[in-house]
Every structure is written in structure tokens, then in C-alpha cells.
Amino acid sequence: xxxxxxxLPEYLEARGxxxxxxxxRDPEAVVEITLQPxxxxxxxxxxxxxxxxxxxxxxxxxxxxxxxxxxxxGEPIRVAEDLARIGSFDPAExxxxxxxxxxxxxxxxxxxxxxxAGAPFTLASYLIxxxxxxxxxxxxxxxxxxxSFWVRLMxxxxxxxxxxxxxxxxxxxxxxxxxxxxxxxxDPESYRRHVLPWSRRILEGLADLGVPRIxxxxxxxxxxxxxxxxxxxxxxxxxxxxxxxxxERLGPETAVxxxxxxxxxxxxxxxxxxxxxxxxxxxxxxxxxxxxxxHGVLPETPPDNLARLVDLVHERTAR
Ligand code: CP3
Numbered sequence: 001x002x003x004x005x006x007x008l009p010e011y012l013e014a015r016g017x018x019x020x021x022x023x024x025r026d027p028e029a030v031v032e033i034t035l036q037p038x039x040x041x042x043x044x045x046x047x048x049x050x051x052x053x054x055x056x057x058x059x060x061x062x063x064x065x066x067x068x069x070x071x072x073x074g075e076p077i078r079v080a081e082d083l084a085r086i087g088s089f090d091p092a093e094x095x096x097x098x099x100x101x102x103x104x105x106x107x108x109x110x111x112x113x114x115x116x117a118g119a120p121f122t123l124a125s126y127l128i129x130x131x132x133x134x135x136x137x138x139x140x141x142x143x144x145x146x147x148s149f150w151v152r153l154m155x156x157x158x159x160x161x162x163x164x165x166x167x168x169x170x171x172x173x174x175x176x177x178x179x180x181x182x183x184x185x186x187d188p189e190s191y192r193r194h195v196l197p198w199s200r201r202i203l204e205g206l207a208d209l210g211v212p213r214i215x216x217x218x219x220x221x222x223x224x225x226x227x228x229x230x231x232x233x234x235x236x237x238x239x240x241x242x243x244x245x246x247x248e249r250l251g252p253e254t255a256v257x258x259x260x261x262x263x264x265x266x267x268x269x270x271x272x273x274x275x276x277x278x279x280x281x282x283x284x285x286x287x288x289x290x291x292x293x294x295h296g297v298l299p300e301t302p303p304d305n306l307a308r309l310v311d312l313v314h315e316r317t318a319r
Contacts, residue, residue, distance in 0.1 A: 001216075001236075002296035003037040004049050006067070008303060010036050020065045021057050024050045030101035035108065040303055041310045045112045045175070048102060048168065052118025052179055053126065055164045058095040060087035061127070069132065076130035078138070080149055089160045091167035098164070099171040106172030114214075115168030119180035119202070120157040121195045122217075127153070136185045143194045150194065158198040162205040169209045177214040178202060178232065184219025188226050196230055203231035214257055218295055224249045239264075239294035243282040255288035262293045265305045272305045273312060280316055291317070 004011050014032055015023060023029045033049040053063050053071045062074030077083065091098060105113050125139045126132075133139070143150050165176050183195060203213050215227055216236030228235060228250055235254055237246040239261035247256050264275035276291075283289040291313045297306065 001047070001293050003041075003043065003047055004033045005297055006299035007297055007301040008036055008040075019067070020051045021054065021063070024054050025097045027097050027101040027104060030097070031104050031108065034101075034105055034113075037306075038109070038111070041307050042314065043111065043310055045114050046105070046109055047114045047116060047177070048098075048105065048173065050098065050101075050116070052116070052123060052181075054098065055089055055091075055095060055117070055160050056086075056123065056127070059089040059160065061085060063126075071126045072131040073127060077127040077153065078142070080152070083149070083152055083156065086156055089163060091163055095164070095167075099167055102168055102171035102173055112174035113172065114175045114177055115165060115173030116177040116179060117161045117164050117168075117202075119178050119183070119195075119215075119217075120154045120161065120198045121186075122180050122182045123157050123161070124150075124153055125182050125185075133182075136182060140185070140190070143190070154194075154198045158201050162202045165202065165206055166209065169206070169211050173211070175212040175214065176206060177216060177236070178230075180215065180217040180220075180227070183217040183223060183227070184221075184238075186223070188223055191223050192226050192229075196226060199227075199230040207231070212255075214290075216257070221246070221249075228254055234290065236292070237294065243279055243289070244284065247286075252286070252288075255290065256283075257290040257292050259292070259294040260309075262295050262298050262301070265293070265301045265309065266298055269305055269308055272309060276309055276312055277316070280313065285317070 011033060030049045034046055038046055057063050063071055065071050125136050128139045128142060206213055212234060213232040214234040214236055215230055215232035218238045219240060220227060221241040224235060224246055233255055234257050235250055236257040237259045239259050243259050260276055260279050265272045
């Protein structure tokens, strides 16, 4: 969950004036930035430095990532003719740097590497809205009013995402995380009809690789049982749902990842510790909890709080 980023001075130094997409195309930079948090924190896994927009940029779309804003499209995708602008995406041909960085990292790391991708709904939202959106209203309108456009777009995106994730695992990633960050904008029925079939296609398409699959979204309290049907063995939850309530909705056979509020790490260590212990309390020592933040690390986070947090969780959960 964005281990790397603006809260680390060494990241800002390595980034220089390049954006996330340019950095992602440079395997040496990817290796360095992925390793940076691991030098400070005793984390149990590393997440590949990349972005959910990488395969879309590799397929020829005009996308950039603005610091403090997020992904922004030169020209959004809103009508059938726009779909022709999404070029082909063969990971080995159009994004060889991902496999290369992954192979280099797996050699260096002492912990498992997590590969990741954006899920079709979240990617579609950036493509259609043209940038970050509060209510995803154009996306939801097209989803309901233009079924043939929606199906073509979701088919295309799920095919790309599956290829991208398979390539990461084939290069050595030990687990994958599918980020449907903005799925929480949907009601369960719309989610089941317009989103779930494609996320399921991706997750099922990874089953033969035998790696754990993690599925995450923000504000998905009401969607958790539906998201579980997509097939991941781990569901990530943000801080809005108490961890035990989320687990209750998912059942004991599903592992859960989360769910410390990232703002809890931005102030005093005492507050961070208190909130982290409350998460562990709700996990109740049950097997199948991956401690994590409920969303990405915020830029104003003191790195030392995260170092202490990792140690605290290790201390309290040692078996
Ligand atoms: O920790 C890591 O190294 C993992 C790399 C990673 C990034 N993005 C790099 C990044 C991961 C896993 C992502 C996923 C991602 N990107 C998601 C899904 C997870 C989530 O947060 O919900 C989404 C929705 C995006 C799209 C995106 N890219 C956003 C919303 C932003 C933040 C915009 C901002 O500045 O507030 C980005 C930029 C981005 N991607 C940064 C990083 C480290 C910040 C980079 C910078 O400003 O230099």
C-alpha cells in the first residue's frame, strides 16, 4: 500500500523531476525506490514500485501522474471511437521494464515481492473522468446507459490487467494485489452487475499460478461479500469498517488485510500506537490477518512512526 512515496526524503531525492510513470520505466530506479522503505522498516513484504496507470501508458494512452493530484488523461475515453486509442498490450513487448525490475528485485530481496494492478472499474474511472473524481458520475452513467461501450472497455481492461499480473508473477512476484480503489462508489447491485464479472475473470485467470491474491478497495464495507465473490483469498479493508465487523461479513475462510487509518500515523507516536493496538485487538490473534494501513501512507507521515509501527506489530503478534 504505497510503501514508497513523498514521506521519504530518499524517494524525493531519487525521483528528482521525473514522474511516477517515467520512474516506473527505469528498472534501476524501480529497484532503488522499492528497496528504500525496506531499509528503514522491518516489513514482511515489499511492493513493486509502479503505478496502476503503467499498462495504460504502455498501451499508448496519453496519461501523466501529477504529484498531489493523481492520474490525468490528455484525452479521456468516453465514446466508442475513443476505444481505438487503447493500443495493444503485451507485457514483454510494451512494458519489458516491469519484468526486468521484478527479476532484479527478487534477487535482492529477503522478503516476498507483491506485484499489483488496478482493477478495471478503477482504471475505467480514470480513463472516463479524465482524472481523479469525487463521485465518478460520468463513469457510472456510461456503465448504466452505454452497455456495449462499457462491456468493450471492461473486456479490454481486464485482458490487459490479467496479462500484466501474470507477467509479474512469471518474473517472480510472490503475491498479487488487485486495487479496485474506487469501487466503494458503487452500490452492491451495480457492483455485481457491472464490475464483479471482470474482476473475477482476472482473479480466476491467475488461479493456476498458485500465488495469494489480495483484492482491495476504499469504502467497501457494504461491498465486501460481493468483492469476495471475485475470488481473492485476501480482502483489503480501509479503516471505515472495524476489522472484526469486516471479517464477520467475509467469514473465517477469508484472510483480511488492514486497516489502520493512515492519518493515525501522521501525528504523535502515542496516537499511532493506540490506534494500531485497537486494530490488533479486533483481529484478536486469529490467523489470516495481514496488518497494514487502510490506504496509502500520507506524505506528512514521520517515517519513524512507521518503523516503530512495524516493530510494535511484530512484538505483539510473535508466536
Ligand atoms: O509503495 C510503492 O512503492 C508502491 C507503488 C504504488 C504507487 N501507486 C506509486 C505511486 C502503488 C501500489 C500505487 C497504486 C495506485 N496508484 C492506486 C491503488 C492504490 C490506492 O492508493 O488506492 C491508485 C488509485 C493509483 C493512482 C495514483 N497514483 C494516485 C491516486 C496517486 C497519488 C496522487 C497524489 O500525489 O496524491 C498516484 C501517484 C503515486 N503513485 C505516488 C506513488 C509513490 C506519489 C508519487 C509522487 O508524488 O511522487
